[in-house]
Amino acid sequence: MEEFDHDKEHPLEVEILSRDGSIREGYLVLSERTPQERVVRAVQAFFLWMLAALISLFIPMLHFILVPAFILVALFMGANGLFDVFKVESGEITCARCGTVNHIEAQNETYPIHIDCDHCDARMTAYRAAAGELTG
Ligand SMILES: [Zn+2]
Numbered sequence: 435m436e437e438f439d440h441d442k443e444h445p446l447e448v449e450i451l452s453r454d455g456s457i458r459e460g461y462l463v464l465s466e467r468t469p470q471e472r473v474v475r476a477v478q479a480f481f482l483w484m485l486a487a488l489i490s491l492f493i494p495m496l497h498f499i500l501v502p503a504f505i506l507v508a509l510f511m512g513a514n515g516l517f518d519v520f521k522v523e524s525g526e527i528t529c530a531r532c533g534t535v536n537h538i539e540a541q542n543e544t545y546p547i548h549i550d551c552d553h554c555d556a557r558m559t560a561y562r563a564a565a566g567e568l569t570g
Contacts, residue, residue, distance in 0.1 A: 467521060472517075
């Protein structure tokens with residue numbers, strides 16, 4: 435894991451694959467969550483799924499399966515939140531079909547990211563480029 439300064443934005447190259455098979459490049463601007471943000475997310479996810487486990491206690495028969503399942507999910511999602519370091523702040527992805535620049539909204543950093551072109555509605559899929567992070 436590389437070390438980054440906090441509050442610094444990280445441009446990340448992505449490869450855009452469109453439905454017709456052509457490949458374009460785009461970029462996403464990532465920001466790093468602070469350790470506090472990660473803990474808050476982890477705790478929220480954990481308690482949300484534990485609440486689901488608690489509610490499923492009252493479902494006859496199914497609770498034998500649902501309660502342990504939701505507890506496992508709570509542990510998993512909680513741990514996942516801790517390691518979910520980056521989030522997507524914004525980005526620009528050029529449509530491979532019509533060339534329109536599509537702006538990416540803030541979201542979690544999970545790949546692939548699906549985008550429909552604002553102009554021609556072409557479906558595109560963004561993958562993290564093999565080159566990884568750009569410098570600067
Ligand atoms: Zn387009």
